[in-house]
Amino acid sequence: MRICRWIAVGFPLWVVLGCAWAWFFPDQWAWVGPLIKPGLGVIMLGMGLTLRVQDFQSVIRHPVCVLIGVAAQFTVMPASGWLLATTFGLEPGLAIGLILVSCCPGGTASNVVCYLARANVPLSVLMTMTSTFTAVVMTPLLTKWLAGSILNVDAWGLFKSMIQIVLLPLVAGIAVNSLLDRMRNPEPIRRWVGALGPVLSVWIIVLIVGYIVGVNRLSISAVAGPLFVSVLLLHLSGFGLGYVLMKLAGKPEAFRRTVSIEVGMQNSGLGAALAKEHFPQYAVAPVPAAISAVYHCLIGSILAAIWGRDGSDARRSEADDVGEADRDAS
Numbered sequence: 001m002r003i004c005r006w007i008a009v010g011f012p013l014w015v016v017l018g019c020a021w022a023w024f025f026p027d028q029w030a031w032v033g034p035l036i037k038p039g040l041g042v043i044m045l046g047m048g049l050t051l052r053v054q055d056f057q058s059v060i061r062h063p064v065c066v067l068i069g070v071a072a073q074f075t076v077m078p079a080s081g082w083l084l085a086t087t088f089g090l091e092p093g094l095a096i097g098l099i100l101v102s103c104c105p106g107g108t109a110s111n112v113v114c115y116l117a118r119a120n121v122p123l124s125v126l127m128t129m130t131s132t133f134t135a136v137v138m139t140p141l142l143t144k145w146l147a148g149s150i151l152n153v154d155a156w157g158l159f160k161s162m163i164q165i166v167l168l169p170l171v172a173g174i175a176v177n178s179l180l181d182r183m184r185n186p187e188p189i190r191r192w193v194g195a196l197g198p199v200l201s202v203w204i205i206v207l208i209v210g211y212i213v214g215v216n217r218l219s220i221s222a223v224a225g226p227l228f229v230s231v232l233l234l235h236l237s238g239f240g241l242g243y244v245l246m247k248l249a250g251k252p253e254a255f256r257r258t259v260s261i262e263v264g265m266q267n268s269g270l271g272a273a274l275a276k277e278h279f280p281q282y283a284v285a286p287v288p289a290a291i292s293a294v295y296h297c298l299i300g301s302i303l304a305a306i307w308g309r310d311g312s313d314a315r316r317s318e319a320d321d322v323g324e325a326d327r328d329a330s
Contacts, residue, residue: 012297014202018210019294026214032207033215036273037161039204041169043269044132046197047108048173051129052181065251069127069259072245074138076263077102080237082146084230093282094227096147101271101289102234103142105135108201110265113300117307119257127262132170135267136162139274157278165273205269205293212272212290219284220291231291235299239264257307265300268293 022029081102085095106128114124140158147153180186213220220227242263246256271289279285 012301014206015209015294015297018206019213019290022210022214023217026217029207029211029214032211033276036208036211036269036276037165039208040165040269040273043108043201043204044166044169045173046193046201047129047132048170048175049177049193050125050197051170051174052177065123065246065255065259066126066130068245068249068251069123069242069262070131070134072242072259072263073106073127073131074103074134074142076241076245077234077238077266078142078146080234084233085150088226088230090226090230091223091284092150093279093284094223094288095150096143096153096279096282097271097275097285097288098230098234099147099150100139100143100275100285101266101268101292103135103139103146104267104271104274105131105139106262107205107265107267107269107296108198109205109297110261110300112198113261113265113304114258117257117261117300117304118254119261119307120254123255123258124262127258131262132166132267135270136167151279154278158274161274161277165270208269208272209290209293212276212286216284216287216290220287223284227288228291231288232295235264235266235292235296238266238296239299239303257303261300261303265296266292268296 078099081099084090085098090098108128110128111121111124114121136159139162140155143158144153144155177190180189183189239260243256243260246259251259268289271292272286275282275285275289
């Protein structure tokens, strides 16, 4: 179990090493292409296996912070993605890729980063879950709205992909987890799922990102300047504005850190898979998602290192944090 946690915590390092490997030996990553879509489905299935019906009840009982965070996820990031793509005059393939990844939900790696940053882990999990389900509808609609002027966007096709890659595996995972409640002693199985799930997710994301970097090495070299700057600014805006919004709302430090991380860290693997599937005429469309994975992991890790060394422990019990949030809201 300890080695599984060590592997999950080292996510940023594995992403950087995978990208470096793919950059210098791209032919060794060609086999990953057909596995991208089913790989994302496996990640979503693993996420579903960690969720219970009670988690949805928690959202209903204490919706304020979750709603603020999810609203920020689907306003701050998409608006930043469109603004940056327009400002930097990115070519259509890169523009659609940047906008698409900005419209994706939060990534599961954010839960690990929240733990290391002494943020509110239960809130992080609830936000990831809620934004992922919301993205089934919002990602196609926002992408169509923001990128429709750049090129034709098949919103219905994106929606069907979201159903296949996100919704069905998530629901299947939740159903299996519910069946485990009928077992005499399901906890050992849950512990193994909780330990192995993040590790599997880490390696799938590393494979996806490495494949995209390797396949598009020459294209990345040609547009490195504006591409790298625009993706960096995208994530800095997410981390920064997520924190500021919660501070303006008067929420505790743990909530500010959590929303900052959740808004700043996208499901880049999903963005890459959707770009590859729905915009094949633009080979570089998945590239912003690959660069995004590197940036948000590095920024999240830096924040986790800074906040994690903070003498004041912002990571309190869910009950204390929610109670304080409810008092603030009243």
